[in-house]
Amino acid sequence: MRGRGRRLARAVVGDRYGxxxxxxxxxxxxxxxxxxxxxxxxYTVANTLVAVADGHLFVDRAVYGTxxxxxxxxxxxxxxxxxxxxxxxxxxxxxxxxxxxxxVASLRVALAALWGLSIVGLAxxxxxxxxxxxxxxxxxxxxxxxxxxAAIHGATPIEPAERYLVALQxxxxxxxxxxxxxxxxxxxxxxxxxxxxxxxxxxxxxxxVGVWAQxxxxxxxxxxxxxxxxxxxxxxxxxxxxxxxxxxxxxxxxGVAAWVSAAEGAVLLVALLVVDVPTGGRDGRSIAAAGAxxxxxxxxxxxxxxxxxxxxxxxxxxxxxxxxxxLAERGSTSTRTDGGEPGGASGDxxxxxxxxxxxxxxxxxxxxxxxxxxxxxLFELLWRGLRALLREPETLFVTxxxxxxxxxxxxxxxxxxxxLTVLEAMPLAAGLVAVPVVAARLDxxxxxxxxxxxxxxxxxxxxxxxxxxxxYVLALLLVYxxxxxxxxxxxxxxxxxxxxxxxxxxxRLPSVRRVMRERPRLCAATVxxxxxxxxxxxxxxxxxIDATMGEAVQTHALVGLATAGLLAAWAVADALGWxxxxxxxxxxxxxxxxxxxxxxxxxxxxxxFVGPRALPFV
Amino acid sequence: xxxxxxxxxxxxxLFVGTAVAAGPLVxxxxxxxxxxxxxxxxxxxxxxxxxxRVTLEATDFGAGYDLRGPPVPVTLSEVAGRPYLSYTVAVxxxxxxxxxxxxxxxxxRLRLTMNxxxxxxxxxxxxxxxxxxxxxxxxxxxxxxxxxxxxTVEVRE
Numbered sequence: 001m002r003g004r005g006r007r008l009a010r011a012v013v014g015d016r017y018g019x020x021x022x023x024x025x026x027x028x029x030x031x032x033x034x035x036x037x038x039x040x041x042x043y044t045v046a047n048t049l050v051a052v053a054d055g056h057l058f059v060d061r062a063v064y065g066t067x068x069x070x071x072x073x074x075x076x077x078x079x080x081x082x083x084x085x086x087x088x089x090x091x092x093x094x095x096x097x098x099x100x101x102x103x104v105a106s107l108r109v110a111l112a113a114l115w116g117l118s119i120v121g122l123a124x125x126x127x128x129x130x131x132x133x134x135x136x137x138x139x140x141x142x143x144x145x146x147x148x149x150a151a152i153h154g155a156t157p158i159e160p161a162e163r164y165l166v167a168l169q170x171x172x173x174x175x176x177x178x179x180x181x182x183x184x185x186x187x188x189x190x191x192x193x194x195x196x197x198x199x200x201x202x203x204x205x206x207x208x209v210g211v212w213a214q215x216x217x218x219x220x221x222x223x224x225x226x227x228x229x230x231x232x233x234x235x236x237x238x239x240x241x242x243x244x245x246x247x248x249x250x251x252x253x254x255g256v257a258a259w260v261s262a263a264e265g266a267v268l269l270v271a272l273l274v275v276d277v278p279t280g281g282r283d284g285r286s287i288a289a290a291g292a293x294x295x296x297x298x299x300x301x302x303x304x305x306x307x308x309x310x311x312x313x314x315x316x317x318x319x320x321x322x323x324x325x326x327l328a329e330r331g332s333t334s335t336r337t338d339g340g341e342p343g344g345a346s347g348d349x350x351x352x353x354x355x356x357x358x359x360x361x362x363x364x365x366x367x368x369x370x371x372x373x374x375x376x377x378l379f380e381l382l383w384r385g386l387r388a389l390l391r392e393p394e395t396l397f398v399t400x401x402x403x404x405x406x407x408x409x410x411x412x413x414x415x416x417x418x419x420l421t422v423l424e425a426m427p428l429a430a431g432l433v434a435v436p437v438v439a440a441r442l443d444x445x446x447x448x449x450x451x452x453x454x455x456x457x458x459x460x461x462x463x464x465x466x467x468x469x470x471x472y473v474l475a476l477l478l479v480y481x482x483x484x485x486x487x488x489x490x491x492x493x494x495x496x497x498x499x500x501x502x503x504x505x506x507x508r509l510p511s512v513r514r515v516m517r518e519r520p521r522l523c524a525a526t527v528x529x530x531x532x533x534x535x536x537x538x539x540x541x542x543x544x545i546d547a548t549m550g551e552a553v554q555t556h557a558l559v560g561l562a563t564a565g566l567l568a569a570w571a572v573a574d575a576l577g578w579x580x581x582x583x584x585x586x587x588x589x590x591x592x593x594x595x596x597x598x599x600x601x602x603x604x605x606x607x608x609f610v611g612p613r614a615l616p617f618v
Numbered sequence: 619x620x621x622x623x624x625x626x627x628x629x630x631x632l633f634v635g636t637a638v639a640a641g642p643l644v645x646x647x648x649x650x651x652x653x654x655x656x657x658x659x660x661x662x663x664x665x666x667x668x669x670x671r672v673t674l675e676a677t678d679f680g681a682g683y684d685l686r687g688p689p690v691p692v693t694l695s696e697v698a699g700r701p702y703l704s705y706t707v708a709v710x711x712x713x714x715x716x717x718x719x720x721x722x723x724x725x726x727r728l729r730l731t732m733n734x735x736x737x738x739x740x741x742x743x744x745x746x747x748x749x750x751x752x753x754x755x756x757x758x759x760x761x762x763x764x765x766x767x768x769x770t771v772e773v774r775e
Contacts, residue, residue, distance in 0.1 A: 106640035108649060113633035120629055137622035141629040148633060152640075156650050405682060405739070416736045548684050548734045551677055 012178070014185045016125055017197045021184045023122040025177035025204035029213040030115040032603025033169065035162060036611020037064065038215045039488050041072035041083075042168075045216060048082025049091055049164045057081065057307055063161050074319020076309065083316045084218050085304045086259025087168070091216075094174075095167035107158045107166075112151040112615055116144040151615040166614075168216035175224045176213035180204025182227040183500050186234050187507045190462055195516050198523070199507050206592040207426045207499040208491035210599035219496040222264040225257035226472060226497040229272055230465050230504070237279070237461035244286040247276065248293035255297025259304065262315030266378050267479055269294075271472035279464055313370030378479075385478025399484045399492060402561065404554065406485055413487045416550030418606075422498070423564050424557040425491035425598065427591035429502040430564035434509055434571035441575065466508065469501045490553075490602075511574040511584065519585035526589025527596070534559075535597045539605075552606050556598045563591040656721045659699015660757045663692050663722075665765035669751055672707055674742055674773045682739045683773070685709065685716060687751060689729040692764070697725050701757035703764070705732040709749045709771050712741055719756075747771040 013019045037043060043065035051059040058079035062068050074081045082088065101110050120140045127136015158166065184200025203209055212220050229250050236246035254272055258265020280286065306312040309319060388395060398406055398421065405417040413419065423429055450457075459467070480494040506512050516523065538559065542552045567587040574584060640648040672687040687707050700721050708715040716735035722728060730753065749771040753764040 101637075102641075104641050104643055105634075105637035106642075106649060109637040109640045113637045116633050117630065120626060124626060134622040137626050141625045145629060145632065148636075152636070152648060154650055156652050159652070546686075546734070548677065548736055550736055551684075 013181050014188070016129070017188065017193055018181050018184055018200070020122065020125050020129070021180045021197060021200035021204060022177050023118045023125065024201060025180050025210070025213070026173065027115060027118040027122055028205055028210065028600070029173040029176065029603075030111070030118065030615060032210075032600060033173070033214045033614040034603065034607065034610040034612065035158070035166060035169065035614050037165070038607065038610050039217065040065075040070060042216055043070040044072040044082050045084050045088060046165050046168060047073075048085070049088045049095065049168060051082065052085075052088050052092065053095055053164065057085070057304075063164065072317075072320050074308075074316060076319050081308050081316055081319055083320065084260050085308065085316060086256060086261075086300065087171070087216070087218060087221055089259070089300070089304075090221075090256075091167050091171045094171045095164065098163050098167050098170075102160070102163065107163070108155050109152050111158075111166075112148050112155075115151065115615055116148040119144040119147065147617070150617050155616050165216070169214050169614075172216045172220045173213045176209050176220045177204055179209050179220070179224050179227050179500050182224070182231045183503055186227075186231045186465070187504065189234065189238065191507060191513055192517075194520055195507055195513050198516050198520070199503050202428060202592055202595075203500045203503045205599060206428060206595035207503065208420075208493070208496060208599075209499055210596070211425070211491055211602050212493060212496060214603060217493070218261045218264065219493050221260050222257050222268075223497040223500060225253035225260075225265075226268055227500050228253040229268060230468055230501070233272070233276065233468055234461050234465050237459075237464045240458075242281050242283070242286060244283075244289050247280060247286060248289040250276065251290055251294035252297045254294065255299070255301060258298060258301045262301065262305075262317065262374070263378070263381075263479070265301065266374065267475045268472065270378070271468055271475055274471050275464060275468040279459055279467075281458075311366050311370050313367040313374060381482075382475065382478045385481045388482040389478070395481060395484060399481070399495075403485060403557065405550070409485050409487045416548060416553075418549050418553045419485065419487075419489060420491045420553060420557050420560070420598070422492050422495060424560040425595065426499050426502060427560040427564035427567060427594045428506060428588070429499070430568040430591065431506045431509060431512060431571045431588070432502060433568045434511065434575040435505065437572055437575035438509060438511075462508070465504070469504060473498050473501055509571070509575075511571060512588065515581050515584040515588060518581050522582060523585040523589045523592075526586050527593045530590050530593035531596060531600075534593060535600070538597060539601070549606055552601075556594070556601070560591075560594045560598070563587070563594040567591045654699045656700045656719075657702045657756050658758055659701045660696065660759065661694060661698075661701040661703075661722060661755050662696045663694050663703060663753075663755050663764045665690060665692055665753055667691060668753070668765045668767040669769060670767070671770040671772055672749055672751065674709075674737065674747075674771055676775050677736065683737045683742050684734040685714065685737060685771075686734045687732045687769075689731045690751075690753060690765075692728045692730045692753065693726075694722055694728055695725050697722055699757070701755060703728075703730055704752075704754040704756060704761075705730050706752045706754065707732060707735075707749060707769075708752075709747050711744075711747045712737060714741075742773060745773050747773075 009019070013022050037046070043062075044059075046064040047059050047062055047068065047070070050061050050063045051057065054061070059068060059073065059082050060080070062070075068080045072083050074083070098107065101107060120137075123136045123140020123143070124133070125136075127133045127140070130136070180200040180203045183203040184196045186196075187199045188196025209220065209223060232246050232250035232253070236243045236250060250272060254265055254269045256265075257268050276290070280290070301315070302312045305315055308316040400422045403417070403419050403421045403424065406419070409419060476495060476497060484492065484494065486494070538555065542555060545551065547555065567590070570580070570584050570587040574580070636648065638644060639646040667690075669688050669690055672685065674683040674685055676682075677684050685707055687705065690705065692703065700723055702719045703722055704717050704719050706715065706717045714735075714737055716732070718732040720728075720730055747770075749769045750766065751769050752766040754761050755764050
């Protein structure tokens with residue numbers, strides 16, 4: 001029994017360092033957790049979970065929100081249907097576990113206990129790695145007991161009706177922590193433990209993955225699927241050849257992603273196919289295994305589609321056609337004459353307007369029509385993205401570099417500039433500006449010669465993942481670019497999967513790896529001191545100016561951009577041959593700390609309107 | 619068994635034990651009872667000195683103007699349950715109104731505050747506007763006016 005548990009744990013987290021990444025992420029997420037709804041279409045998903053837990057797919061009870069007409073809810077034959085059924089189905093085990101715990105224990109105290117245990121576990125593991133196992137055990141236990149007492153003092157019970165939302169949030173938090181774990185595992189295999197742990201922790205705690213960990217939308221789950229695909233793809237090419245088992249397994253996360261959101265799954269599938277098919281060799285057995293796995297993985301999606309829309313090729317989203325959701329109701333209500341209607345014109349992730357060819361006539365060809373229509377729609381989305389890119393390149397700037405107050409967007413975010421660009425939300429990504437410099441300085445002539453030689457050698461595992469990451473990010477960007485910048489997105493959530501892949505890209509830079517190996521202590525010390533000192537100064541400043549939410553978020557944006565500038569300067573200088581590892585360690589540390597500060601303060605403070613803390617420390 | 623292992627095991631037992639003790643099987647009252655819904659109960663509130671002006675202050679980062687009202691001293695008596703006090707600022711000329719809710723739980727004096735609310739830059743053109751501040755009490759008897767005054771909305775760059 002114990003052996004099996006261990007084997008399962010090993011299969012998920014890999015090694016002890018993986019466990020450290022997992023526990024550090026979980027402990028942080030639980031600390032920042034607010035039980036509540038940020039974006040209105042979460043009402044739809046939560047009520048869908050209520051329905052599925054009741055044993056049916058149609059939604060008939062509005063446990064959350066004021067009614068069933070919430071953004072993203074679809075209507076078919078007089079019945080309401082939700083969306084993200086994959087997310088909902090996968091939350092059922094969590095819900096069952098919650099119900100089981102609630103049957104014998106107080107759920108609130110159990111959550112505090114879970115948090116305490118994550119602290120104890122983390123302290124033990126870190127203590128053991130640092131060669132001070134006893135100190136780790138004592139300090140961890142002491143801290144956990146004090147914090148546990150503080151968390152349950154004055155706390156109130158969790159209402160049974162909240163359990164569905166709690167289950168969804170726990171599921172997303174677990175998925176976000178696993179995003180960090182998979183980045184860690186991939187990079188540990190490629191570059192060793194130091195780079196792996198640093199990358200895993202950075203992904204989970206210093207990128208918007210940490211911000212979105214507690215908000216049960218599709219993004220974190222889809223991101224986990226993308227990262228898992230990258231990991232499995234790496235494993236399949238690791239030994240020089242192609243490992244059939246891992247190659248086939250790489251298609252499983254694609255199926256899961258499609259179950260959560262058909263359009264996201266399609267984008268992931270395109271990226272995987274584009275890379276896997278040309279590089280996977282012509283072995284028939286391997287291709288058959290991969291194909292069969294892909295079909296099996298698509299089965300839950302197809303069955304759900306059929307049961308919900310009556311057409312296996314039409315995802316539930318086609319019923320609602322739109323409704324991207326706006327920020328959920330806040331403690332204070334602002335009304336304005338030109339006020340934005342929530343949901344509305346800009347539909348959510350693709351699928352929104354697949355041609356609905358007279359649903360409900362004949363059987364088989366309908367499905368085919370819908371699938372063909374979906375594929376066509378995907379290509380149309382990509383084409384639209386390309387057009388948007390060429391016609392309005394300035395969109396890239398407000399999406400990636402500096403946003404600030406964008407009138408059309410802020411109007412629908414309760415009038416506030418609560419939106420960060422990719423770089424503002426993840427200053428670490430600035431290091432990637434060195435990629436072209438590094439690429440240009442490689443020996444181009446040797447490259448060209450190798451390119452002319454036929455047959456081309458099989459690309460290495462890392463190059464395969466490189467290609468996958470580039471294709472996936474580009475596809476994602478093209479699909480979403482026409483709709484960016486968009487309200488209620490806070491940290492460009494549509495591109496959430498790009499953040500862990502950006503961490504992967506950073507780790508691919510020789511300069512970053514060198515600094516992580518040569519100066520890990522300086523880097524860690526920079527992160528810690530920047531968070532402890534700089535973070536407090538940030539809090540003090542925002543408190544002193546009585547910052548509105550928009551001002552607070554924009555302060556983070558500017559701090560993030562400043563650290564991003566430093567990191568970019570170092571990365572480019574280093575690529576040009578200016579070696580200053582200490583500067584690099586400090587620049588990386590500051591950028592990571594700026595990202596982490598937003599993750600922490602967003603949950604602890606800025607987004608207080610979402611709801612009460614799950615662990616209400618005084 | 620080593621001492622540090624015993625400590626960790628003891629911690630785990632303590633956590634699990636407490637969770638079960640507070641649970642439905644044992645029912646130890648470790649948690650506070652569920653508080654009443656906000657906006658219920660009763661309250662009697664008076665405002666001696668209602669504000670005469672509020673400000674529209676240009677925000678940093680060019681994000682428009684923040685509508686801010688000063689804290690309003692309120693005297694509370696006969697508080698039962700968890701009634702709300704609401705603080706509303708309206709600027710009819712801009713078609714803007716914002717309401718902040720505060721739950722009150724005890725008698726005495728309270729400085730009622732509002733959450734600043736942001737208006738877009740383009741909307742604000744004049745140097746000052748006419749506005750209205752209203753304080754309401756919301757409890758079992760519904761919503762009633764505690765104080766309502768006309769105010770000057772001063773625009774500050």
